[in-house]
Amino acid sequence: MKTLGLLLVAALALSGSYAVDKNNFKTCDQSGFCKRLRGFKPEKSQYTLNLDTVLVHGNVLSAEVNTVDTSTPQRTVLWHYALRLSALVDGTFRVEIDEADPLYPRYRTQLALKEEPKADGLKLLSNENGKLTLANTQGQKVIITAEPLLLEFVNAAGEVAVVLNDNGQLVVEPLRVKKERIDDDEANVVDVQEEEGTWGENFKSHHDSKPRGNEAVSLDISFPEADHVYGIPEHTDKFSLHTTTSGEPYRLFNLDVFEYDLDSRMAIYGAVPVMYSHGTKRSAGVFWHNSAETWVDVVNYADSTVVSSLVNLVTGGQKRRVDARFMSESGIVDVFVFLGEKPADLFRQYTALTGTAPLPPKFSLAYHQCRWNYNDEDDVRGVDENFDVHDIPADVIWLDIEYTDRKKYFTWDHLKFPHPAEMVANLTAKGRKLVTIIDPHIKREAGYFLHEDATEMGYYVKDKDGKDYEGWCWPGSSSYLDFFNPVVSKYYAERYQYDNFPGTSKDVHIWNDMNEPSVFNGPEITMPKDCRHYKPPQDGNDGLAAFWEHRHVHNEYGLWNIRATHEGMLLRDNSKYRPFILTRSTFAGTQRYAAVWTGDNAAEWGFLAVSVPMCLSLAAAGVSFCGSDVGGFFKYPEAELMTRWYQAGAFQPFFRAHSHIETKRREPWLYEPATTALIRDATRRRYALIDFWYTLFYEHSIDGLPVMRPLFQEFPAEEDTYTIDDEYLLGNALLVRPVVEPGVTSVKVYLPGAASRTLWYDVDTYHAHHANGYLTYDVTLAKIPVFQRGGSIVPRKERVRRSSALMADDPYTLVVALDINGTAQGSLYIDDGETYEYLNNKHIYAKLTFEPNAMTYSFIDENAHYPTRSWVERIVIAGIKSPPKTAKLTQAGKQTALQMTLHKGNDVLVVRKPAANMAQPWTINFTY
Structure with a gap:
């Protein structure tokens, strides 16, 4: 009955009968490693680089790092670590810190990277006064201070963009043997008293056995002169991350949280440990390559909530700066540093490592x-x-x-x-x-082929005792492949x-x-951390070295x-x-x-x-x-x-x-x-x-750029865009401001690009608006503000049918929104919508260009072709001040005179039925 009750409670929560019960999920103080590391005082020990061990070969610097007990005159070396700094293509660096000789291998995240990162060159420029200076082939540098260990990443402009361990919060808890002693009668072996939670901890009715003991890692990362940081989804607060010192850190731990809260840093379903900084001077970013439970503190020194004691931790006391601190339960320190000049560069650098979304089947859009x-x-x-x-x-x-x-x-x-x-x-x-x-989750039912096979062949995740793990989910008793x-x-x-x-x-x-x-009766509605996963067999793999724990791989x-x-x-x-x-x-x-x-x-x-x-x-x-x-x-x-x-x-x-x-x-x-x-x-x-x-x-x-973009990606120098997250861009062409408030007849819309004199055209009326920051825009229940950017061309298909597949060969309407110079450009991609034949050059990737005298449709990839039957039904040119007198289509050596209609009320010219075939290049010439 107890198990059934747990399932019933979970089902009630999923039904929406009540909101999230926060008691089911840990706070930082209830998470042993988060509480331990968040309270870590850096003056107790230091990490120092042994300069005598430095070796630079190819794109890699390797060296020994030691922890030193600074509380004793002897400065005793406590532990040895291995540092590895790699220079990668595209202005990316990688820093790895692992134990030099761990009891058994520490887990390294396996599947996040799409492939082994591509190497750049790395050259040692100097080694003097306790500092190393290195450079990649693009002129970006890394300055490593030996004592205490500090890494400064310098962009191509000579500016320090990212600093690691500036606040001395680097921690790699070494794996240890559990100490035991024999009591006086030598009959019983008992545990030696160690710090509470070292070899196990409890949450509610659940016990986590922690057979490897404490093995957490931590690193502080500073972004000098940054105004904001972004990323580390998935959370329900703002796009721009706020200071966490007065509350909970951001948590990255994939969880099934019923009716999750709004404006919260609680963990929910996703955990992507990438963070970007941006300010008026530069952009930068880091990817914390770790799949264990992770907490992230943020300190933005521009926030009024930052107390003076925290400001005093900052070397030099910069006013414009954001610090972050990543704390993970296990694994190694493995962090990629991006030195892109602008936000778009950072987004490309990250997807170069982890991959882009492949072209989806068309129906899915x-x-x-x-x-x-x-x-x-x-x-x-x-x-x-x-x-x-x-x-x-x-x-x-x-x-x-x-x-x-x-x-x-x-x-x-x-x-x-x-x-x-x-x-x-x-x-x-x-x-x-x-x-x-x-x-x-697989239903544990006799006769169910999947359960029978998994049981017989040992395909399920194991519990801490090596037996098939059994939890509860929708089918009732379940196990997990x-x-x-x-x-x-x-x-x-x-x-x-x-x-x-x-x-x-x-x-x-x-x-x-x-x-x-999701495990309804598990700790935090998920799998216990001491469950066991497959580890590739290696010589000498036995005991704790024979498997990975769920704590290592959860995310x-x-x-x-x-x-x-x-x-x-x-x-x-x-x-x-x-x-x-x-x-x-x-x-x-x-x-x-x-x-x-x-x-x-x-x-x-x-x-x-x-x-x-x-x-x-x-x-x-x-x-x-x-x-x-x-x-x-x-x-x-x-x-x-x-x-x-x-x-x-x-x-x-x-x-x-x-x-x-x-x-x-x-x-x-x-x-x-x-x-x-x-x-x-x-x-x-x-x-x-x-x-x-x-x-x-x-x-x-x-190209790896987001489809749905924050405004500051396209307008990185425009400070007002840095915190806007109620509107966005689709590509660089459409600006969307959804109406998310009840009963309103107008909304505030920010139109970026005043410095470049950008025009924005209402997609319903084609009326042009000059970018000038915020304006109040009228809405009805039938309208949300959507604008097309001046200088863009957007393809449309106006003959909407019951499904997208039935529209494949329908004609296009090309909407040309002119910029202040009377020009525009866009692109169009066509293929069969469902196969991989596009990889064999069976597609069209075309460029559309409008100049006052001509509009052209040309193939970006001239080796690729696709036999589309689509054609151009209309061309709508918005913002035209001096309409042409004639228009002639040239395609496949044939010229055709075209009809045009001018709508003077909103400066729109419509070229009617040009009937250009989209399977071949074409040009429309205008005369005035």
């Missing part, structure tokens, strides 16, 4: 309809047909856990879904897809093959939820899960088709395999508002494919909130409506007709821009 749960095949059919009845486009219907045979994944409920293949075929006939959920074992990942991937998962096809895609992993678990899913999806058709996967657990590198949503939000205005900074933060951390549950997962959105959420969601990368099983049904046609019409309009706006979105994602895949 359209609208998704989900609910926990669509009841049966008739329900799915009815939802599908109602989108057509109400003329609302949709590309995907989703099925949550109830489609399975009693929560057994890779099965169907044969009563509710007796003909899954036929159901899928009915969807695909309209160009639509199906997404089904597959969670990592150990994806760190390549044999297990291969087995799991093969479950996705069509003969192993009957009823699926290339048009069925996957949702990996609950993969933090990576979901990443290994989705990687195995991704491999399985590719196996289905010999890597012909691009898979779509959605994940909830997020870590560095997640973007290489899956899209992400912001988890179980609620139908409240605050959750709509926070979706913007949450997705901005994830995008800056490499995860561009982000969205929130439209309408809110818990509770019921009334008409105004639902309308505003659709309008916002239509301009976020991942656009899906989703709701809880106990909420009132809220498909778009279930509202009053006026609300349905507004939802229809918002959704159709998304489809009109589907090729714009597709082009942005293609460009992200090759």
